[in-house]
Amino acid sequence: MSDYIKEQILGIADNFRALAALSGDIETVARACTDTLRTGNKIMFCGNGGSAADSQHLAAELVGRYKLNRPAMNALALTVDTSILTAVGNDYGYDTVFARQLEGVGRAGDLLVGLSTSGNSRNIVLAMELARSMGIRTAALTGRGGGAMKEQADFCIAVPSDATNNIQEMHIAVGHLVCELVEQEMYGRKALFLDRDGVVNVDGGYVHRIEDFQLVPGILELCRRAKEKGYLVIVVTNQSGIGRGMFTEEDFSRLTDYMKEVFRNAGAEIADVFHCPSVDDGHPDRKPNPGLFLKACTAHGLDMASCVSVGDRERDIRAALSAGVGRNFLFSSGNGPTCATARVGTLNEVAARL
Template identity: 55%
Template sequence: MPNTPTDLIRRSLLQSAENFTALAEQAGLVADLAARMSAAIRAGDKIMFCGNGGSAADAQHLAAELLGRYLVNRRALPAIALTTDSSALTAIANDFGFDEVFSRQVQGLGRPGDVLVTISTSGNSPNILQAVQAAREIGIVTIGLTGSSGGRMADLCDVCLRVPSAHTPRIQEMHIAVGHMLCELVEADLA
């Protein structure tokens, strides 16, 4: 089988297209996640996001879309990425360990009625799992975005969207697409 750059590109794009076609079957779940987020904001609560690596970048991106704007000018929506405060991240990691970098922030910033969106391709990141557990103890709605296995997050989150892939780059592509859909739906509902 040839393995030219063109072959790699075609294979990747076709795989992505198949994954997105399969993801379309979960449209109702995506709409439910957006409704939960909108309800929290309407009640005066906030949306928190967290993830590691590329998922940390997605968390920041999605929080910014809600706080700033996605497609239309409207009021700022209360959203925060727990991945952005380098002083908090490094202090917590140094004093308590990296597994607690998000759970400590959830404990300090989260309130009952808030929503925590956790993003993990494996669904097994220890710091994400601890954040979900901390959120559940407070009464925060937990939403997970994972790969096809769901990992341990699938059983811990109130709602877990498992995108149809086990391949990290393809999972991340679908996560940001789902995140954009969530922002668009929330914005349309609340603008």
């Protein structure tokens, strides 16, 4: 028995070495998935038996997460609703169970991914035929040769095996690779989040005029260090002075443009600025709520666990933690309790820890 186990494992290893030759096809499908999601469309999976399980598995990786802590991505499996599957199968025939669902939920610009070890599953072939007429692109994961699905699909990954179990082993590995590539493309970047008043500039109380804008010592050096380390610099700031009528959105924009120019000229570019003008503590964007961080995550494709934040108040830290930011520094000379990763007295201390 031991010899048989070793023989099987070595055979699986040989299959995966051969699979490496399809790296270009895998990249093409990953890019198709990324393009689909970036345009606001969705990815749909379908398959039968073990391939149905793989369909659900891969949809879950995208909606939940694979490796990165990031927003959910728009994906679903057409294999999970037993009421639809049995009703359509009973009334129209099993060959139509995926096409019927596609007709209802599919939209032009979506992507349909069909998994079949033979490549000849009739219900997937029919769904792909319908997808083409609806402007939905298709990708097939099959065994060697590709079968009828290869002729229908826009993209095909035909793994190098004729054995059902080995094909399924490679299908889930390919699916995992695709999920990882999509995550990295969509949400693989990291950022240094900065509160503004008290971190970027000296907090003189509702600062909104250029002549009152004074940089905190060490902020330019911190941002240059962040850039060297591959971080985007993003400012997230409560600006309730707007909501209180103390200054206007135009005043804020004018100062923001000036700030970004100063940083750009110093080689410390600010990638983006997100602000909340509301005075309502229940507003999802007003810190300590995480809305500004989450908007930045979506806009810039961030892996929040790899990000760093610096704030001068506990509400800054709580907002970052709620958004899943990995490391958070409280810039404060105090010594009270904090939920931050660490309290720092200078911004140079943060720069040294990037």
